[in-house]
Amino acid sequence: MTALSFQPRLDPRLETVLGLIRADTHADLGTDHAGLPIRLIQTGRVRHCIGVELNAQPLELARRQVARAGRTEQIELRLGNGLAPLQPREVQSVSMTGLGAGTIAGVLARGQADGKLPPRVVVQCNDSPLALRIWAQEAGYHLAAETLVAGYWPYPVLVFEQAEGTDPAYTDLPEAAALRFGPQLLREGHELLRPVLADAYGRYAPAAAPGRSAQRELDAVIEALVYLGWTVEEIRQ
Ligand SMILES: C[S@@+](CC[C@H](N)C(=O)[O-])C[C@H]1O[C@@H](n2cnc3c(N)ncnc32)[C@H](O)[C@@H]1O
Structure with a gap:
């Protein structure tokens, strides 16, 4: 196989992320196999890409993959934590995939504090995006797009853009349900919300009692179901 014919195969979650990125210079944080940067360059969605990796072993894998694809001129790989190895205003966008929402939100918050976001x-993220939605509201980023992608479980994919004022994505929606399950997903009645809500209901209903956090979580599930016009019986089928 020649370098030019090597195309890493992305799974549906990363294919979705790929389609949401277009920039002159982009950074992929936690790049590991570097599949996303390679495809971003090969598809022309990005002119230059910086792949950041915290750990030496996956960074070495990324180096081999980028060399195999013949893209060492366009993809730069840096060892480091989140946005730390970047310069302020060096990139127009960043991605971070395949990690927990709390970890990603922490990386974004530190990057913003350093003036690099x-x-x-x-x-x-691989779990509930609640921490990311809360981070965005506090950081002055609005939700530009969100979806769920089928996989081992429904993978949340979200796009945030820096903007002034209150995020209009949440207008006229029940707040707790929108923060936990996604304002755009609720508005569109996304089909993959059914297993997400069924899972949350199954987890919180047995532990719910007045004053308990499980009750607040269950109330948010019920709020979402009422908004969607779905019943517990329907989503558990
Ligand atoms: C589960 S892999 C996901 C790889 C790829 N992004 C994907 O979605 O398929 C997570 C990668 O992120 C790296 N990582 C974790 N925390 C990081 C951080 N704070 N900064 C940079 N890389 C990080 C890990 O070393 C690992 O290679």
């Missing part, structure tokens, strides 16, 4: 952020 660009105006567009594309993330895919």
Whole structure:
């Protein structure tokens, strides 16, 4: 196989992320196999990409993959934590995928405190995106897009853009349900909300009692179901 014919295969979650990125210079944080940077360059969605990796072993894998694809001129790989190895205003967007929402939110918050967070952020977390939605509201980023992608479980993919004022994505929605399950997903009645809500209901209903946190979580599930016009019986089928 020649370098030019090597195309890493992205799973549906990373294919979705790929389609949401377009920039002159982009950074992929926690790049590991570097599949996303390679495809971003190969598809022309990005002119230059910086792949950041915390650990030496995956960074070495990324180096081999980028060399195999013949893209060492366009993809720069840096060892480091989150946005730390970047310069302020060096990139127009960043992505971080395949990690927990709390970890990603922590990286974004530290990057913002250091003045390195660009105006567009594309993330895919492996758990509830609640921490990311709360981070965005506090950090002055609005939700530009969100979806769920089928996989081992429904993977949340979210795009945030820096903007002034209150995020209009949440207008006229029940707040707790929108923060936990996604304002755009609720508005569109996304089909993959059914297993997400069924899972949350199954987890919180047995432990719910007045004053308990499980009750607040269950109330948010019920709020979402009422908004969607769905019943518990329907989503558990
Ligand atoms: C589960 S892998 C995901 C790889 C790829 N992004 C994907 O979605 O398929 C997470 C990668 O992020 C790296 N990582 C974790 N925390 C990081 C941080 N704070 N900064 C940079 N890389 C990080 C890990 O070393 C690991 O290679």
